[in-house]
Amino acid sequence: MLKTYKFPKFEYRPSPEQSGAVPNRHAVVVVGAGPIGLTAALEFASRGISAVVLDDNDTVSVGSRALAYAKRSLEVWDRLGCADRVVEKGVSWKVGKVFFRNELRYQFDLLPETDHKMPAMINLQQYYLEESLIEEIGRQPLVDVRWKHKVVGLKQANDHVVLSVETPDGEFSLTADWVVACDGANSDVREMVGAKFSGQAFQDRFLIADVVMKAGFPPERWFWFDPPFHRNQSALLHRQASDVWRIDFQLGQDADPDEERKPERVIPRIRAMLGDEHNFELEWVSIYQFACRRIDDFRYGRVLFAGDSAHQVSPFGGRGANTGVQDIDNLGWKLRLIIDGEAPIGLIDSYNEERGVAADDNLLNSTRSTDFITPKSATSRRYRDAVLELAANNEFARPLLNSGRLSRPTPYVNSSLNTPDEDVFDSRLAPGTNCEDAPIRRNAEEAWLLNQLGNGFVVLTFGVSPDLETIAHGLVKASILVVGRDIEDCRGILCARYDGRPGTTYLIRPDQYVAARWRQFDADNIRKALARAIRCCRG
Amino acid sequence: MDLLTKPNIADPDGFYQELIDSQRDMTEEAAELMNCKLVLILANHVGDRGVLREAISRARGSSTED
Known part of the structure; x- marks a missing residue:
């Protein structure tokens, strides 16, 4: 029981399939109602696909767990209609400070650039996030969440999967065209398909404590190396919603987890950190170790993996949940086109291609941060300390x-869905990169670019109005959005970010990633790039 | 650019003495920390990743001697 939060209890209802009264075949079954599974359900619903979500529990996350959500995740939730509540409830921050012993050594600003709709980063306890997502799902008739439904068996067929599901009323089977496994780092589904999940496990133990406290610290990320209150280890302080603060202590390899989670051990540690002037109450404590590993393939037949079931990273950098949300962002439109027969089934393999690259990038960043924060030898520790000492007066x-490289979307630089640049651009938005937001005007009202992109492919073109409404390849249509006709770049920020000159044209995917760009609007080129982006090779 | 492996330091004995003298009054631990700082300062001065890679490999003893 938490002091600032009452856990909702979601009602178990027997599935209609158990009595055999309804047709038992679903387009998509999502396993796991954590942040990624819930995002997946909203993603599919937003694209007109109904989804059944199975969860073995009947409440939200116990403990704050995933904490920091980056701009890209917020942009995805904005597309799904629930970012406002998350941002409003969360604590926005962009400044990080790094201390060595008791001195400030370095300070960074995540979003020195203004004019984005979404903040750089927000902190929000996982249970609040899940609650917001569940609330939004309540408005979505296409999503059917089933609590106390545990997947206990799985059988793949050529074009479907049969799941054995255990409920308080016994076991039954459920048939799905596609299964999206969002059942976390200890995924049962991953076990059932026999996937490999390999990487590096780290020995250091960490203590996470949530404390309730009225404190005037600014909403910033504060990270300490070897602080006087916790010698030879690291510590991290984050502000969360409802006057709850997250404190992480590195405990080293030899710490005894059962001892360390006792309040009489935890409270003196926190008091040493905060000083006697702050009254606090302990809200939640957890001891953890972490691993950096990934699944060998994000797709096993008709089963697709997303979130921690596909990759696990260290907590430094807030890369876990954010990467999972991006998995779903990448998967949703592809599955929609395949289910509706608008793209060949081969398109789904680009999910593993693109998100595999992102997982590797996240693992690399996360492993590097871990090696810096928890050096494995006396010499690597000395190098670490040398960097920290030099950082005070040496910019280099x-x-x-x-202290953790904070989550940013990995560009799909070499994706087979991209049409490589032939023209020269002074903009970082190369094919495979997610679009940057920009303030614009539409119908004489202030608005944001990303909100104009909708759910399908978009051709964003600057200055020149083509005499076409859409461009199609087969059944897949791209709508045309003209800067200067449909939207106005009143402050010049859009043109600056996209290097938009008269004729400049971007083909943007339904997940708001750039598929191709040119200096001229050429319907044939756009059609070819569209075909490539959906893996229809005979354009 | 390649890693310079021919002598490039004017007054080698003077340089060597300066290096050793700089640590004369230090504990082993302080000297080791200073060495790390020195490596980082010089590495930044070099900057070129190819040269740094070659230097790391040579220092490890895994590249051929002249």
Whole structure:
């Protein structure tokens, strides 16, 4: 029981399939109602696909767990209609400070650039996030969440999967064209398909404590190396919603988890950190170890993996949940086109291609941060300390200092869905990169670019109005959005970010990633790039 | 650019003495920390990743001697 939060209890209802009264075949079954499974359900619903979500529990996350949500995740939830509540409830922040012993050594700003609709990062306890997502699902007739439904068996057929599901009323089977496994790092589904999940496990133990406290610290990320209150280890402080603060202590390899989670051990540690002037109450405590590993393939037949079931990273950098949301962002439109017969089934393999690259990038960043924060030898510790000491007065050392590289979307630079640049651009939005937001005007009202992109492919073109409404390849249509006709770049920020000159044209995917760009609007080129982006090779 | 492997330091004995003298009054631990700082400072001065890679490999003893 938490002091600032009452856990909702969601009612178990027997599934209609158990009495055999309804047709038992679903387009998509999502396993797991955590942040990623719930996002997946909303994603599919937003694309007109009904989804059944199975969860073995009947409440939200116990403990704050996933904490920091980055701009890209917020942009995805904005597309799904629930970012406002998350942002409003969460604590926005963008400044991180790094201390060595008791001195401030380095300070960073995640979003020095203004004019984005979404903040750089927000902190929000996982249970609040899940509650917001569940609330939004309540408005979605296409999503059917079933609590106390545990997947206990799985059988693949050529074009479907049969799941054995256990409920308080016994076991039954459910047939799905596609299964999306969002059942976390210890995924049963992953076990059932026999996938490999390999990487590196780290020995250090960490203590997470949530404390309730009225404190005037600014909403910033504060990270300490070897602080006076916790010698030879690291510590991290984050502000969350409802006056709850997250404190992480590195405990080392030899810590005894059962001892360390006792309040009489935890409270003195926190008091040493905060000083006697702050009254606090302990809300939640957890001891954890972490691993950096990934699944060998994000697709096993008709089963697709997303979130922690596909990859597990260290907590430094807030990469876990954010990466999972991006998995879903990538998967939703592809599955929609395949289910509706608008793209060949081969398109689904680009999910593993693109998100596999992102997983590797996240693992690399996460492993590097871990090696800096928890050095494995006396010499690597000395190098770490040398960086920290130099960082005070030597600008060159600051980029070497690594207290976690915060989550940013990995561009799909070499994706087979991209049409490589032939023209020269002074903009970082190369094919495979997610679009940057920009303030615009539409119908004389202030608005944001990303909100104009809708759910399908978009051709964004600057200055010149083509005499076409859409461009199609087969059944897949791209709508045309003209800057200067449909939207106005009143402050010049859009043109600056996209290097938009008269004729400049971007083909944007339904997940708001750039598929191709040119200096001229050419319907044939756009059609070819569209075919490539959906893996229809005979354009 | 390649890693310079021919002598490039003027007054080698003077340089060597300066290096050793700089740590004369230090504990082993302080000297080791200083060495790490020195590596980082010089590495930043070099900057070129190819040269740094070659230097790391040579220092490890895994590249051929002259």
